[in-house]
Amino acid sequence: MTNLAGKTVLLTGASRGLGVYIARALAIEKATVVCVSRSKAELDITCDEITALGGKSISIPFDLKDVNKLSTLKYLIHQSVGKVDILINNAGIEICQFFTDYSLDEIQSVLEVNLLSPIELTRLFLPNMLKQRSGHIVNIASLGGKKGVAYSSTYSASKAGLIIWSDAMRQELVGTGVEMSVICPGYISPIGSVAKNSSIAPQLAGKSTPTYVANAVIRAIKQNKAEIIVNQELITECFTRLLFAIGQLYSPFVDAIYRWIDIPKFNRMRVEKQRCMDDRMIKSVVDKRG
Numbered sequence: 303m304t305n306l307a308g309k310t311v312l313l314t315g316a317s318r319g320l321g322v323y324i325a326r327a328l329a330i331e332k333a334t335v336v337c338v339s340r341s342k343a344e345l346d347i348t349c350d351e352i353t354a355l356g357g358k359s360i361s362i363p364f365d366l367k368d369v370n371k372l373s374t375l376k377y378l379i380h381q382s383v384g385k386v387d388i389l390i391n392n393a394g395i396e397i398c399q400f401f402t403d404y405s406l407d408e409i410q411s412v413l414e415v416n417l418l419s420p421i422e423l424t425r426l427f428l429p430n431m432l433k434q435r436s437g438h439i440v441n442i443a444s445l446g447g448k449k450g451v452a453y454s455s456t457y458s459a460s461k462a463g464l465i466i467w468s469d470a471m472r473q474e475l476v477g478t479g480v481e482m483s484v485i486c487p488g489y490i491s492p493i494g495s496v497a498k499n500s501s502i503a504p505q506l507a508g509k510s511t512p513t514y515v516a517n518a519v520i521r522a523i524k525q526n527k528a529e530i531i532v533n534q535e536l537i538t539e540c541f542t543r544l545l546f547a548i549g550q551l552y553s554p555f556v557d558a559i560y561r562w563i564d565i566p567k568f569n570r571m572r573v574e575k576q577r578c579m580d581d582r583m584i585k586s587v588v589d590k591r592g
């Protein structure tokens with residue numbers, strides 16, 4: 303799809319982080335953006351930004367964890383803007399945790415938001431795209447789905463699932479006029495889920511600005527890219543791909559590189575930070591109750 307002007311784009315996770323940057327990039331392309339996430343107030347701020355850039359948008363607050371109710375979201379979108387030409391599955395959550403400390407609810411939340419909701423949204427919006435013989439679906443995965451990351455195992459599993467599902471679907475869609483892309487960013491800075499709590503990713507792992515990742519999303523749609531690995535700094539896409547290819551042949555070698563880069567240590571630190579914050583929150587609740 304070379305031209306996004308006038309296209310209607312359903313963008314999940316548009317309230318903060320990377321989603322806001324993708325929304326801005328879509329506004330510049332003159333697309334109409336349907337912004338979805340849970341927080342209405344933050345979605346409205348994104349919509350105001352889109353308007354300021356000369357674009358069109360609406361916001362629909364919705365919890366994507368309710369995968370059984372996504373048909374209601376489809377109905378709401380149909381009532382307000384009609385058909386969807388492009389679906390961007392960007393919403394995602396990551397819970398860094400020692401595996402045995404995960405609750406079943408946490409595991410389910412990660413899989414529902416990161417994997418099940420993109421699959422179900424595609425199931426709901428794809429038939430109309432097939433009828434039009436035109437459409438594009440972009441799934442925002444992660445490098446964490448190309449190589450497992452310690453203390454983020456459930457997140458890695460969800461993103462690996464999204465990458466392989468996208469790969470299968472892209473092949474299934476050949477010749478239909480509907481295209482599918484998967485974007486695999488490394489660490490994003492200075493905003494987004496990793497940067498929150500002032501966590502600074504290991505320098506050798508490289509990082510990308512959200513604008514750079516948003517531009518990769520636009521490129522994926524315009525040039526029908528199957529998979530884009532996004533790592534703007536230090537390590538090039540080519541080198542990252544080579545590393546993952548070596549990992550397919552002999553994973554302990556890449557495990558050692560990950561340890562050298564300090565990736566497991568960084569995630570362990572995120573677990574500890576989150577624990578301290580949780581402890582502080584519990585203490586303040588207890589103190590308030592007297």
Ligand SMILES: NC(=O)c1ccc[n+]([C@@H]2O[C@H](COP(=O)([O-])OP(=O)(O)OC[C@H]3O[C@@H](n4cnc5c(N)ncnc54)[C@H](OP(=O)(O)O)[C@@H]3O)[C@@H](O)[C@H]2O)c1
Pocket residue numbers: 314315316317318319320321338339340341344364365366367391392393394395396415442443444445486487488489490491493494495496497
């Ligand atoms: N940040 C990174 O370094 C990085 C690296 C690689 C890949 N990614 C991927 O990039 C995507 C965006 O990440 P980010 O860093 O921008 O994260 P973020 O700042 O935490 O934003 C996540 C977005 O998802 C929405 N969301 C979360 N749970 C939801 C739910 N149950 N229902 C509806 N919306 C929900 C949030 O909105 P509400 O809270 O308002 O619902 C928010 O808009 C994710 O898929 C993430 O895995 C990020």
